[in-house]
Amino acid sequence: MATVSDDNLPKFMRAQFLDAFNTPYVLRSVPIPTLGSPHEILIKVDAASYCHTDAVLAAGQMKPNPPSLPHIGCHEFAGTIVALPNGSLSTFKIGDKVGVPGRSFNPCGTCFECAAGPTPEDPDADPPGYSVYCAGALNNGISRPGGFSEYVIVDSRQLSPIPNGLSAVDTAVLMCAGVTIYNALKRCALRPGQRVGIIGCGGGLGHLGLQFATKMGLKVVGVDNADAPLQLARGIATGAKIIDSRVQNADDVAIELGNEDGKEERADMGLDSVVILPESQKAFDYGISLLRNHGRCVLVSFPERGFHISARDIVFRDISIVGSLVGSNKTSREVLKFAAEHQVKAVLRTFPLSRLNDLVVEYHKGEGGKLVIDMSLPD
Template sequence: MATNLPKTMRGQFLDAFKKPYTLRCVSLPNPTSQHEILIKVDAASYCHTDFVLAEGQMPGFPRSFPHIGCHEFAGTIVSHFESPSSTASTFKIGDKVGVPGRAFHACGACFECQGSKDPVSRDEPGYSVYCAHAENNGLSRDGGFAEYAVVDAQQLAPIPASMTAVEAAPLMCAGITIYAALKRCQLQPGQRVGIMGCGGGLGHLGLQYAVKMGLRVIGIDAADGPLKLAKSLNTGARIVDARTENAADIIQQVGVEDGKKDRGEMGLDAVIILPENQSAFDYGMALLKTHGTCVVVSFPEKGFHVSAHDIVFRDISIIGSLVGSNKMLREMLNFSAEHNIRAIARSFPLSKLNELVEEYHKGEGGKLVVDMALDTS
């Protein structure tokens, strides 16, 4: 147990939907049950889901106001609940950890926790990020837009020594989500993948991961800022402006490169859909070869229209991808450290979270992160 902890902390609170955050002091939270750990938040990354939540577009969340958002953050362990059977004891005071929002207090007993049939993202029996009974930091309970947060030891991942908290925080949702989506494509090195929305928070990380996985990558976006950011990475991926290049032309070019003449053989093996608009979904589906896979990550309020013709006559598989397991989270962090994969991010102090949100709405791509070291007053 750490000593000399403060009795209060500052946090940015949502007091109602469609309102700015309010900075104020509250009592310091404490670990009170099995697996709970108190961390000093070092960095907290802003996600599109934070915006969706604040707008009231996630039914049932938050459970109540006031609410502290952020489900992708990183920090330093300062205390934990003492219990011989708690996984909290596997972490020491001072350890640097990354915190995804899912899954706080997984039940340990449901179908998912006892070992679901998911072949791609599965933890050992006893814990699952897909547990329907678990809570989520930043959604159903308080998250990382505060100086301290109570988290579940089972959801944590050690941060590699070569990585800072500001670098790790965006990987706790954006990183693990796009990494898991690429894994769900189940591709082999040399196969082709397309990333719709390649210049956004997830997309620009996906470009880096996919190239380092040995895939042949086409990134597609339709806005100047994200396209500029995607091109600046110099990953070797082909970057396409969907406003000026159509899917049919890309398919023909890919077919020539691959020496294919039959339309069914021409195109991409998989695409990942990150934007929430129908045009991006349609563009991605059009890029696929017969028997291709479409991995849907975004969840627009009104859903997507799906062509039965694509599913029946082209045998296109459409699957969803939410997050990865804790095991995959650790794999992703080590992969990121090994290949020097980082988010392109801009940092703000906690006190200027509302300014960060204003920047988010400009749609310039990359990630925006609260760096607690920038605001120590």
């Protein structure tokens, strides 16, 4: 397809390839990809963030549909538009700075998900013809090439313009971690002044969630069980109560919250909603125990073996459990505007593209925050 492009566009690019599961990435040079459909756009990647899903994928645990190898990962990144197809259906132009999530590349446009559009139950859904839930769509960095490369083709309908006040590095971490936790908090369906808990509050999603929830006017309780994440959470969680689950049991915390709220009955003490981020059964149980009767649990994590759920909690306490998966393009744009307006930023460390394997080593130390490839850094 003929294109309109930046005059300085090179013929080749560097990319980090996963050639086999459970092996280091390999950096090599390959031709820059060419555009296909009128919805496609070529961007120069400015920053690419590492996500827990990247670790799951690299370990060969992305089931039931692992990616074909070799593979270029990363599904949360940001960049600059450098080429458009002739007859482009996008309103973006060359030089625009954009954030890119993983979902959803070239959806079918006709399935029930794509056709639905916004509804009273889901007012944040994208207009008919595009859906992040389309089963026929590909996903950047998971089922197709992603952001651990100097250039990548994206779907113009995925993109969110970067507002003033956010850098490419700031934006990259928001395009999965930020959108996911923001959407989960919206699914809590709370009013300002109600209580929300974030289990795993010192991780990449969690520490962003502390900031989002506080700025939403919620009373926030963060829970973690490791020294470095707890220290990180306490450093950024102005106004939030941070709990070390190793030393405080959930029942005592719920009673303490109830006393603060002037409650007299144990069943009415605790959180109105909780977001579960870790894949641990203990973390899930702790979060459920923090809920008051009629509370809501929002699941973001999806451990391979699932969670054991107590029917007694659901039947006798009227606890509801819902899932939350990233968010629509409308939500992605809302996240960036909210983050810019309220100065929500990740605690992060940056690495050049050539040091992606060093980044992975740091990730597995579990010290919290986010790790990002910054393409402006020298090798």
